[in-house]
Amino acid sequence: MHFVPYLHEQFLSAWPASVVVLLVALIGAGIMLAWVALVALVAVWAERKVSAHMQARLGPIYVGGFHGWLQTVADGLKLFLKEDIIPAMADKWLYIQAPVLVFGGAFLAYAAIPFGPKLVVSDLNIGVFYILAMSAIVAVGIIMAGWASHNKWSLYGGMRTAAQFLSYEIPSALHLMPVIMYAGTLNLGEIVRSQETGLFGWAGIFGWYLFRNPFLFLSFICYYISSLAETNRTPFDLPETESELVAGYHTEYTGIRFAFFFMAEYANMFVAAALSTLLFCGGWNGVLSRNIQYLPDPVVFLLKCSAFIFLTMWLRWTLPRFRIDQLMALCWKFLIPLGLLNIVGSALWMYIFEQV
Amino acid sequence: MTGVGEEAMDVDLKSLGFRVEERRTLASGSDELLINMGPQHPSTHGVLRLLLRTDGEEIQEAVPFMGYLHRCAEKIGENVPYDTYTPYTDRLDYLSSMNNNWAWAMTVEKLAGIEVPQRAEYIRVIVAELNRIASHLVMVGTYGLDLGAFTPFLLTFREREEILDILEEISGGRLCYGYIRIGGVTDDITPTFATKCRAFLRQYVSKLDAINELLSYNRIFIRRTANVGPLSAEKAIACGCTGPILRASGVDWDLRRDEPYSIYDKFDWNVCVGKGEKGQLGDTWDRYMVRVREMYECVKICEQALEGIPEGPFRAKVPRNFKPPAGECYFRAENPRGELAFYVVSDGSKRPVRVKVRGPSFCNLSVVQELSRNMLVSDFVAVVGSFDLVMGEVDR
């Protein structure tokens, strides 16, 4: 936010301040949009390569030369050019809106993610909370898609999303609470900064909340599980189970609208990975003290995110999927009680060992 | 705009084949949903259509509809000579063509009293068991796919490719072989066949162990399959279920041991029976696991058969203008999916009067409606997958 007055005073003093604000906002949004698209493209390609190599095959190999790195671009182009079909019985307005809402929710979450100490579109005071809130919009979008398609399988997908989202929002917020208690702030940048040094002033990896106390470690695992469920990834991909619901809420979508859902899925995956990184794994802090960190901060951050994205893919290509009642049981009987336990446990730990 | 569930009220459920007629008033005051699962649904493995009556996620009843792949296999049988019918049997259960060819060949051999040379018998056993492995691999892979595990699918298909390569080498086909003919086999095995087979079988067991580790004993997989859709032994027998489905319900019955046709009595192997280790007897995990365990046994049989191939002719002398004596004959063989039986009536002419194909999948599928009661959609997918239906055989 300090950037805008600076820009205004130094270069664009002739223009009214509001125009500069709008201009900066638009350019920022454009850059973010490009970034989201890039993340999706790379992640889709990576997913295909990761899955291929896990399944003893090569995956895309021709388009673009090196390991088919242009494959996703080609697929994206194909999706752009494909016929856009709106089913005759579909609810047209909602049908058109749904992918926009889903992608919009995923995209808005990027605004609060800091890629480095100063590298953030909007340094919100309540960044964690904001990102959680944006996933609610995604959920409503998915329900909308499931409803509007006028397909019973899609409707099932929508209803599963509603149930799953409603349930897993609670543990994912609960398991973030210990971190917020430690950091004393909801600002993502502040949370990362508070991980520079840990107990006894040890820096680097010991500063990460992941290793601060056993409750936080448990919290991290539970948070990771619920983030998988919130982003609809295997083993929790129930809203789009291809073997049960054909393709769930996006069964009827084609072409560019389908591409939006697809991009949103990978965008969400990145957001979940980024939250794990920022809150539990020290964000852009390397494994050693910040004084001897050689890689640029965004690179460290992205490396950690990639590790999490890889883990997500690894799980997807290894595990079968849960059943809806098992999914609910896991959430309500396991993750939520553990979340409450972690909050109390972390508070006690802070009080006893760290004298906060 | 009409609600998605409204049309359920207007149809005559009885005329669609639903057994439970009384419509339950649901707790939420809403209607049941009638949903078509298939004929193009991803997990009905072909063109099976199931009409589901659901209350939310819970299925009240599911009615199967078949016939989308009906190709008049029996009518064709009445119009072509006996040996020409072999390629049509390929297309019954297209995942186990060798076994189908073999069952047809044995039926006609029984009808005409043809004695098959020993070498041919050994070759037949080897290719049929290889084909059985290939067929079970498809089941194991696609079953993982049904439950959301993608990787085992490709691993099993990779192994299956190896088998197809071997079978291609001797028969020229990769799916429909037409290799086992009346009186023997089409061609002798190639010189490299035995070594290739041995090489494959040697590495195959470890691959199977890996698939077990990845899928069969995965905790999520067990929780998805154990205690789901248990089929009692009595019901299985009464409904005419055969093969792995029957064995999974705890019935120790395998034609290869209990009615040893061909040379199966010469081999040392075990019949795999479901024991209900992870849940109830005859649940989907048992049905799945019986097949996995059978593959180990197939390897044993193959290895023994490869050791014992005698020299000699690979085909008995069958006249070109083959006319079996008048009569009728029923013969069944243990196929990967159960007992495939042919009923042939001959009037002494070139063509049979009647060919009846008793496909195992057809009888196995008839239990599905019973099993579907009060089951989650996800569980139903698991149950249908565990039956390993091949619609080519159901619809004929």
Add this chain to the structure above:
Amino acid sequence: MNQEAKAGEPKPPVINNSMRFRTEEAFPVLKSHFGDAVRSLSDTRPDRHILVRPGFLPEICKFLRDDPDWQCNMLHCVTGLDQAETLAVVYHLFSMPKRHFVVLKTEVLRDSPMVPTLAHIWPSADWLERETFDLFGIVFEGHPDLRRILLPDEWIGHPLRKDYEMPTHEKLRELGL
């Protein structure tokens, strides 16, 4: 049978015939129990069958299922047969504990092919009879759900009858098939 085979006696020359058909032995037993309802034992080879009157079929089948000597707990196959002047239904009854087959056949007139159903004796008869009805037009009385199973509901005729004529494309289009 496995033990017998292992005992080492050489197999008879005609191999591939390990299925034990006890139709001949069943005939006198059924004859003594049901008298005229059991008509004759065929001399077809390699398998023989017992010709029974359709009306008594359920009773005979119930006997074969429940009698401790026969215990035919599985109806392995039901099929129709077009015998020019009559239609026939052939039943292959199998006993898993006794390991034997009994083959029954019943003949009905072409014009009014009515056979009592066996669906209440063996559930497997349900679909097998539906298939026979679909392809031969034999009506199984008392069947719980006698609909076509392989062909579309609107199909006309029963294709496995010898006098069935394949409808022309024009005819099919007329029917909307």
Add this chain to the structure above:
Amino acid sequence: MDEWLSSLVFWTLAAVIVGSALITAFARTLVYAGFALLFTFLGVMGLYLYLAADFLGIAQLVIYVGGILVLLLFGVMFTQGGGLMKQPGRGAIQIPSAVMAVGMAFVVLLHVVLYTPWPVMAVERAAEPTTRTIGTLLLTKYLLPFEVASVLLLMALVGAVVLARREAKEQK
């Protein structure tokens, strides 16, 4: 920030809120009403953010969109497939009573708006976190109402469980 920009933001938000609220009120299908509510909530969130009440704004979104709206849509889809709403006939009695009710509410609201001493405070720094203040207030000054509210919610939760249990038992 220029005056006109802030008015633009305000009026846009106001238009979104009022417009979508009207759709909610007059939509012919329940599902439309539900989805229009989403935009109302988004607009209200915008207003909160605009008033520098960032925590409140986001909390509004999390609770109303993430919780209540999703649940509402869930319920609508489960019951009668969200089809046509039964529109009550516009009888002679209903119009005067509606006018009376609306008029009374309007008078009350007008009174509140006109006679409440609104404490107006210019926000010095837009980036002032409100979470700490809200948290402190909840645990000091408003502790009793906060606890009473949570006990009420707990009771509602237990009651819902009991009701659902009974229904499940009756079905079996």
